[in-house]
Amino acid sequence: MTQPPPPPNQPPNQPPNQPPGQPPQGGFGAPQDPPPGGFGAPTPPPAQNPSYGYPQPQPPAQPSQGQPGYGYPQAPGQVPGYGYPQAPPAGAPPAQPGYGYPTTPMQPQYMQPQPGGSGGGGGKKLSTQMQIIIAASLAVVLIVVGGIWFASKDDGGGKTDDSKSSSGGSSQGPNGGSTSGGKAADGAGKEQAPANIHSKVAFQLPEPARTDLTSVKGSWVTDKAYVKPGVNSLVGYDAAKGTPLWTLPLAGQICAASRHLSEDNKAAIVFEAAKRTPPKNYQPCTEVGVVDLGTGKLLWSKSVTGASSGDGKVNFTEVTQSGTTVAGGGTDGGAAFDLNSGAVRWKPTANAEGCYDMGYGGGPALVAARKCGSYDNPQVIIQGLNPANGTPLFSYKMPPGVGYASVISTKPLVVAADVGDTGSGGISDFFSLDDKGALRAKISATGDKFQARCGSTEVETCQKAVVGNGRLYLPTADHEGTGEYGDTNEIVSYDLATGKPTSDRADAGDRYTMFPIRMDGGNIIAYKWPPYDKGGQIVSIDGSTFKQTVLMDNPADKAVREAETSFSTDFAEYRYANGRLYVGAVLMSKPSSSSSSFGKKYLAVAFSTAD
Incomplete structure (x- = not known):
């Protein structure tokens, strides 16, 4: 596989003490300062006369x-972080359930008899007997219509299943995803x-000592x-207690890590060749x-x-794995190794077209993003690769103006790109490709709406988007809710075969917002960011009914x-299992x-419902 050097004109002004590809300190991607406080006593109830600006009980x-x-x-007084719109996005009025979802069915309306008859003034006034006849007829109609509506809402046992009315799961073919009343495709x-969904704090890992901006x-x-x-x-920390099980010293700092694991729990990493020394706190x-x-x-x-x-070594900014292949990419080009032997x-290598592999998507298949x-x-x-030798299996050219592309999923293949450099979180459109590299559908989903x-x-660093059941699942942007305080959002989906929105819709609920973490078979595992007086939640969304x-329901203490919400959701890793x-x-x-004035920070925090 030929990969000549990258183009000579690279993005300028890389800070001298910062690794390539890392966000600048304090900018997009930098950790957000948490609200003050650490683990301690629960918040006392509000006073009878709270100070001005504090939300009143409602x-x-x-x-x-x-x-x-x-x-x-x-939280009161907290400054909103990146990606937190304070008003509904343009073109999506909060009063309308947008994003392609059906509106509330209109209820039947009936004309009332008017004095003076129909057609304006001058008519003869209805007799008392005629008014009684009309009223009786209307009553019969209302009873019939009401009975039909009630029967349609009844689940057979006399109880209403709210999840059915909110999910709207539609009947689809094999590539369409969920089927109403059936099982999810995956x-x-x-x-x-x-038995008890209320969690407890399992452990907290404090930030380790460091001298500069440090990737973990x-x-x-x-x-x-x-x-x-x-x-x-x-x-490696004990999964339940957080006590160290083992420590692996490395020659330098970890720069990148594969999000995939082999079946026998082997993981690929990229790390620096030597330890950092001030004032140059950077190694290749x-x-x-x-x-x-x-x-x-x-x-x-x-x-x-x-x-x-x-004569120097190739630099890598990311790494992934697929089967027994480990593949690393970056502006120097891509390389691959055998998972077990390192061969x-x-x-x-150089070629006349000036092409190089920026990075790879892994998992069930290996896909390269080549520039x-x-x-x-x-x-x-976008190229599908033979993982044994890198030979292209197919190629798909992204639209003109696309400088970078990210892989959401390799099977089915879904690629994200910012067409036209909109600056919307690195995404303006998703591209659904088949196993031969042909375009199935293009989904427009800009960052101001999702x-x-x-x-x-980087090619494989996308967050808050998952693929399953032949669908792409996305969280909508935060928007104003019905309550007096706080915003909410939904998780919705698009059909990968047609690119059209489905009727799937999961509401975050009052004063929560949520985003998908991963698929669990055909179900979506999602995290709910909490309001100021509650803890976060983990929910499983049925891929068929969207119920x-x-x-998990975390403590409201x-x-x-504050420890749970001290992480930026755009730049933190959420892992849920067991x-x-x-x-x-x-x-x-x-x-x-x-730093201490902004409250305690953590390397990681863990919650558990397990005994």
Whole structure:
């Protein structure tokens, strides 16, 4: 596979003490300062006369039929973070249940008899007998219509199933996803609601000591361990207690980690070749390795040279794995290794077209995002690859003006891109491709209407978008709710065969907002960001009926809630498995003397409903 050097005109002004591809300190992607406080006593109830500006207690608001629930206020005094619109997006009035979903059915209306007869004035007044006859007729009509409506709402046992009216699951073919009243196309999920959904804090991992902006990308969950990078190390923690099971020292800081695992719990990482030394707190990310997450052993580590790096080593900004292939990419081009032995399968080489692999999507298939041409006039190509040798199986050219592309899923293949550089979280459109690289459908879903986010230059770093049941699931942007305080949103879906919105709709509920974490068979596992006086939740959304089942309800204690919400949802890793939720940082800012005034920060926090 030929991969010549990248174009000479690269984005300028990279900060000297910052790794390539990392967001600048304090900018897009930097950790958000949490509200003050740490774990401690619960918040006392509000005083009878709270200070000005604090939300007053209100009776629960009842959303009207067909309207989304409302919620999600910021904590009092908290400054909204990135991606938190304060008003409904343009073109989507909050009073309308938009995004392609059916509106509330209109109720029958009836003409009332008017004095003076029909057709204006001058008519003869109806007799008392005639008015009685008309009234009786109307009563019969209302009874009949009402009986039909009630029968349609009855689930057979006399009870109304609200989930059916809110989900609107439609009947679809094999590629259409869910079927009303049936099973999700991808089957049943494994996660089940525990007897007690109310969680407790399992453990908190404090931020490790550091001297500068530090990447801690990557986190994995096995049956026994929660594994998270530290500084110049990788640590396996007991999944239930958080006590260290093993520590793997590394030559330098971890730069990237695969989001995929092998069946025997092997994970690929990229790390720096040496430890950082001030004032130059940066080392090149040149080492690719594989770690056994069961034992904490580094099975192998390799570096390669390429045509674009001269005599130096190739730099990698991301890594993934598919089957027995580990593939790393970046502006120097892509390389691949054998998962078990570390043998090099391919590396960057020069060719006349000036093309190089920016990165790869892994999992059930291996897909490359390849860039050709100059920096000012790029051509991005999506290629399905033979993982054994990198031979292209198909190629799809992205539209002109696309400088980068991200892979949401490799099977089915779904690609995200910002066509026309809209700046909407790295996404303006999703592209659904078949297994031969032909376009099935294009889905327009700009970042001002949806919360999905992708890294600006990385191929497999998208968040808040998942694929399953032949559908793409997205969280809508926050919008005003029915309550007096706070916003809400929904999770909706698009059919990958047609690109059209489906009738799927899961409401976050009063003062909550939510986003999908992953698929669980045909079900969607989603996280609900809490209002200022409650804890977050994990829910399972049935892929067929879109009925929600609460799997975890976190404590409302103020200190616990502040720790849970101290992470930015756009730049944190949410992992849920086996009745446990782990929320981990991906980037730690440089320590400062004023850091303590913003409250305690964490490397990770964990919640558990398990005994």
